[in-house]
Amino acid sequence: MxxxxxxxxxxxxxxxxxxxxxxxxxxxxxxxxxxxxxxxxxxxxxxxxxxxxxxxxxxxxxxxxxxxxxxxxxxxxxxxxxxxxxxxxxxxxxxxxxxxxxxxxxxxxxxxxxxxxxxxxxVQKTGSAYIRVLSGEAEQEEYHITSEVTKYNIGREKEVQVKDGFFRHNHIAFPGNSANESNKYISRQHAHIEWSPEHGCFILFGDEGGVPPQNKIKIKQSDNDSLIKLNAIQIGHKLQEGDQIILGDSAVIRFSYNSEALNELNTSG
Missing domain, CATH: 3.40.1260 (Hypothetical Protein Ychn; Chain: A,)
Incomplete structure (x- = not known):
């Protein structure tokens, strides 16, 4: 009280x-x-x-x-x-x-x-979407995410110990021993994606290691050239069809509500 x-x-x-x-x-x-x-x-x-x-x-x-x-x-x-x-x-x-x-x-x-x-x-009560890795090397080229999972962590390495001593599981994991230069600039706790039943969509949030001054997350939407930056862990971005997300310096993932659309986007560049 x-x-x-x-x-x-x-x-x-x-x-x-x-x-x-x-x-x-x-x-x-x-x-x-x-x-x-x-x-x-x-x-x-x-x-x-x-x-x-x-x-x-x-x-x-x-x-x-x-x-x-x-x-x-x-x-x-x-x-x-x-x-x-x-x-x-x-x-x-x-x-x-x-x-x-x-x-x-x-x-x-x-x-x-x-x-x-x-x-x-x-309000859409449930949903599913796909994440395609465009730059950088993750454990998979494409990930299927659904509203049944509370949140999907994104970061370097699959299982990492964070500063509070507990271990974090990254569902979308970029191996730290990869020869791909982009992986080096991804934080171990960079970001996560949540399904919001209130908004009926997936929302991207920066985590402690993915926002300034430690690191950065930038989003470019498919329907305009403006750049969105996540500067605080409390405020997320509602993901839209075709959003490209830069993690760190050059790792890029693309969001879509269906896998076929991702293939079309990749073909068209």
Whole structure:
């Protein structure tokens, strides 16, 4: 539970304004995943607070409970800044619970979570796709990925020990002893791909070894020449048909929702 008198090293925001700022920052990060007008599929945002009667007034102050539209307006300004295209009738809901729902996204350092509701007819519950290695040497030339697997790790070597002492399994692995020069610049924990049931697509995230200053990930989409860079592990990129992904300096993989399309793309260059 929230406690204004937690120990100094605790990261929990210590007052109403700090709580509100932290909550809005988290909402901003989640909404950024819907940049480029994708917010039109959002029906509403539901905030859940884990609280008890003695502390409820704190969270009521966070969301301006006596002015129901005020907090929603602040979220709307965030959406406008990123041109999300939220529909005019999107809804903001707030609940105070004894337990946070499992399908909501937990807010770090705050006893709260958010659930972003989307239009059911736009959400694909399951999916599969293919990753083709264009440059660099991986254990396979092509990988079939599905929504049944929580996430697919990408990196140098198949089994690696990371700095916390635990071992990481790279599903898409580039051998470290390869003579291919591109492999040398891929981190052991470079990136991963997750299926998002909320967005109905696969999302690419940079991992600790794959973002600046340690390394880099760049994406070029098939329908334009702009370059997308992943600079933080919290913000991912929704993969689209034909996306090319550069890992490190020169290793390149291509994403497609069907294997035949990959063959056509490779033939056309």
């Amino acid at each position: 929230f406690n204004l008198f937690k120990r100094k090293e605790d990261n929990t925001p210590k007052d109403v304004k700090a709580l509100r700022d932290a909550l809005l920052r988290f909402i901003k990060v989640e909404l950024q995943k819907s940049e480029g007008g994708e917010g039109r599929n959002i029906k509403g945002i539901h905030l859940f607070f884990l609280t008890n009667p003695a502390e409820k007034h704190i969270f009521e102050s966070v969301v301006y409970a006596t002015e129901p539209m005020r907090f929603k307006d602040e979220v709307q300004r965030i959406a406008d800044d990123f041109a999300l295209g939220l529909p005019e009738d999107w809804e903001m809901a707030v609940s105070y619970e004894d337990a946070l729902p499992m399908d909501a996204i937990k807010v770090p350092d705050i006893d709260a979570s958010i659930f972003i509701r989307t239009k059911e007819n736009t």
